[in-house]
Amino acid sequence: DQQVKQNSPSLSVQEGRISILNCDYTNSMFDYFLWYKKYPAEGPTFLISISSIKDKNEDGRFTVFLNKSAKHLSLHIVPSQPGDSAVYFCAASVVGGSEKLVFGKGTKLTVNP
Amino acid sequence: DADVTQTPRNRITKTGKRIMLECSQTKGHDRMYWYRQDPGLGLRLIYYSFDVKDINKGEISDGYSVSRQAQAKFSLSLESAIPNQTALYFCATSDQGSGRKSEQFFGPGTRLTVL
Numbered sequence: 001d002q003q004v005k006q007n008s009p010s011l012s013v014q015e016g017r018i019s020i021l022n023c024d025y026t027n028s029m030f031d032y033f034l035w036y037k038k039y040p041a042e043g044p045t046f047l048i049s050i051s052s053i054k055d056k057n058e059d060g061r062f063t064v065f066l067n068k069s070a071k072h073l074s075l076h077i078v079p080s081q082p083g084d085s086a087v088y089f090c091a092a093s094v095v096g097g098s099e100k101l102v103f104g105k106g107t108k109l110t111v112n113p
Numbered sequence: 114d115a116d117v118t119q120t121p122r123n124r125i126t127k128t129g130k131r132i133m134l135e136c137s138q139t140k141g142h143d144r145m146y147w148y149r150q151d152p153g154l155g156l157r158l159i160y161y162s163f164d165v166k167d168i169n170k171g172e173i174s175d176g177y178s179v180s181r182q183a184q185a186k187f188s189l190s191l192e193s194a195i196p197n198q199t200a201l202y203f204c205a206t207s208d209q210g211s212g213r214k215s216e217q218f219f220g221p222g223t224r225l226t227v228l
Binding site (some may be wrong): 006009032033036041042043044045046049089093095098100101102103104105106 | 117143146153154155156161200203207215216218220221
């Protein structure tokens with residue numbers, strides 16, 4: 001059973017607009033969440049993370065929001081740039097446990113000039 | 114220089130062959146991981162190691178084995194490759210001593226094709 005779900009396989013937005021990528025999880029033990037970005041022919045690279053004690057974390061153009069009651073998190077990119085075009089993976093872990101990451105299937109973001 | 118390197122980057126092999134994928138890191142991290150990525154399935158954990166003497170199975174370890182030769186080296190073996198092991202394989206590392214233990218750093222990947 002999939003514990004981390006990214007229900008949108010793809011998303012297309014115009015340059016300068018906001019990109020919103022969504023992620024849902026089912027395991028209430030998850031308490032640390034990460035977003036990774038992956039370009040073709042490269043490994044995933046860490047983008048931003050959030051602990052379950054927070055509901056928002058911001059880093060430049062990237063903001064992650066966490067709604068624990070809904071078991072939902074989202075990544076906002078404002079403004080979107082063509083270089084943001086990549087596959088974005090949501091991941092979750094249990095801090096203090098094995099800390100293994102459980103990944104979603106990814107969302108392919110395309111930012112059109 | 115890359116902090117996490119994987120060799121080979123691409124490999125084509127035949128069913129039944131033994132294959133080893135290698136991972137080296139210069140980050141000084143104690144934890145290492147092997148994942149595979151299949152189209153539409155995200156990344157799935159094969160094996161992970163928290164130090165040289167610690168090896169743990171992930172969610173899809175059947176058909177694979179690993180060896181942690183040193184803190185910096187973690188290899189993945191397919192004892193008898195089969196076509197459904199065709200995938201992109203990633204090695205990753207993390208630092209147990211870091212305040213952000215869950216943050217993992219990935220290598221560039223190995224594309225394996227089993228004919």
